[in-house]
Amino acid sequence: MNTSIPEVPRYIPAPPTREPLEFADLVVIDLQQCATQEGRDKLARQVRDAMSSVGFFYVVNHGYTQAQTDRIFDLADIAFTNVDSEEKKLYAGRMKETGSHQGYKLRNYWHIDSGVHDQVEAYNINRDVRMKQHPVALRPFLGELEAFGRHNHFNVLHPLLRLLALGLELPEETFVNLHGYNSISETFIRFMKYYPRSEEEETKTRNVWMKGHTDFGSVTLLYSQPVSALQILSPDGKWRWIRHIDNALVINTGDAMEFLSGGFYKPTIHRVVQPPKDQSNWTRLSVFYFSLPDDNTKLVPFADSPVLRKYGIQRRCEDVDAPTMEEWRKGRTSAFGQSVLRQGNETGTQEEVIQGLVVKHYN
Numbered sequence: 001m002n003t004s005i006p007e008v009p010r011y012i013p014a015p016p017t018r019e020p021l022e023f024a025d026l027v028v029i030d031l032q033q034c035a036t037q038e039g040r041d042k043l044a045r046q047v048r049d050a051m052s053s054v055g056f057f058y059v060v061n062h063g064y065t066q067a068q069t070d071r072i073f074d075l076a077d078i079a080f081t082n083v084d085s086e087e088k089k090l091y092a093g094r095m096k097e098t099g100s101h102q103g104y105k106l107r108n109y110w111h112i113d114s115g116v117h118d119q120v121e122a123y124n125i126n127r128d129v130r131m132k133q134h135p136v137a138l139r140p141f142l143g144e145l146e147a148f149g150r151h152n153h154f155n156v157l158h159p160l161l162r163l164l165a166l167g168l169e170l171p172e173e174t175f176v177n178l179h180g181y182n183s184i185s186e187t188f189i190r191f192m193k194y195y196p197r198s199e200e201e202e203t204k205t206r207n208v209w210m211k212g213h214t215d216f217g218s219v220t221l222l223y224s225q226p227v228s229a230l231q232i233l234s235p236d237g238k239w240r241w242i243r244h245i246d247n248a249l250v251i252n253t254g255d256a257m258e259f260l261s262g263g264f265y266k267p268t269i270h271r272v273v274q275p276p277k278d279q280s281n282w283t284r285l286s287v288f289y290f291s292l293p294d295d296n297t298k299l300v301p302f303a304d305s306p307v308l309r310k311y312g313i314q315r316r317c318e319d320v321d322a323p324t325m326e327e328w329r330k331g332r333t334s335a336f337g338q339s340v341l342r343q344g345n346e347t348g349t350q351e352e353v354i355q356g357l358v359v360k361h362y363n
């Protein structure tokens with residue numbers, strides 16, 4: 001048996017944009033400072049401030065070198081470049097039917113606007129990489145991908161969850177205990193590749209590639225990459241661009257963290273739009289670690305938090321009606337890009353109802 005690891009072509013990303021975009025001003029969290037209690041207390045305050053203003057922040061010194069990160073982008077590209085369309089279909093995810101992200105999201109699956117669909121391919125891998133079969137070209141790299149998942153889980157996600165608990169003056173392990181590496185949960189790696197679109201598609205969707213949304217999990221880790229396209233909705237109602245920082249992670253929290261923190265950590269609305277002119281002919285490859293609490297977690301607030309006692313709890317529903325993580329992720333995953341949305345109350349918004357709760361989408 002030939003057990004040698006095949007050569008992997010280098011993925012060459014676009015140079016960063018030189019256009020004067022209006023970038024969001026985000027704090028940079030130096031994760032190395034988590035090593036001491038004093039460092040954690042300081043970072044917890046920074047994270048809390050970020051979460052109660054813009055809702056996104058960067059993480060640096062997360063333990064992966066630039067070369068290790070580059071390697072993951074090289075592996076990510078295999079899923080798109082070295083797998084033909086017939087094989088992609090064999091490994092297509094059944095998101096609508098199963099409410100689970102595993103396998104490919106093929107191009108043209110999400111409805112964006114005015115009959116236009118997406119030009120984005122994604123490949124989703126549960127952190128338990130052996131749960132499902134993968135395309136032939138990826139099989140030699142499963143060990144590396146598993147190590148990547150573990151790194152994200154233990155060296156980035158768990159430290160961040162400790163900071164988020166400290167910010168609520170809860171025991172440090174409160175959220176870590178809901179994100180077991182070996183528990184039943186959907187926490188997964190996502191690779192994503194966006195392809196340039198036609199002028200007609202751009203016009204009909206007013207340059208929106210992925211509608212404004214909140215993530216449904218607890219914490220999203222995005223490996224910063226140079227093609228500008230991600231924007232966040234700022235508290236003043238303006239969309240601002242996310243700036244690329246070499247080997248940084250872009251972090252945001254999602255619906256699950258909003259439920260668990262009684263509205264204290266609000267999920268920030270973000271969208272993907274056409275990149276600026278100097279990058280418009282490039283593809284855009286992204287790498288994520290999407291984390292979700294264990295499936296059986298009941299999404300109710302930690303009402304004992306002294307911070308919540310002081311500021312009050314905002315519930316999206318009564319505790320008895322609160323969904324479990326499994327119910328919420330299945331509802332949101334099945335519907336995303338597939339459900340028929342109704343006009344929302346605010347201009348530019350559309351809505352759907354998941355588990356009895358209103359979920360908004362922004363154009």
Ligand SMILES: O=C(O)CCC(=O)C(=O)O
Pocket residue numbers: 192210215222229230270271272286
């Ligand atoms: O591609 C990006 O930068 C963001 C994608 C995103 O928001 C998502 O997959 O939930």
Ligand SMILES: [Fe+2]
Pocket residue numbers: 213214215270
């Ligand atoms: Fe998102």
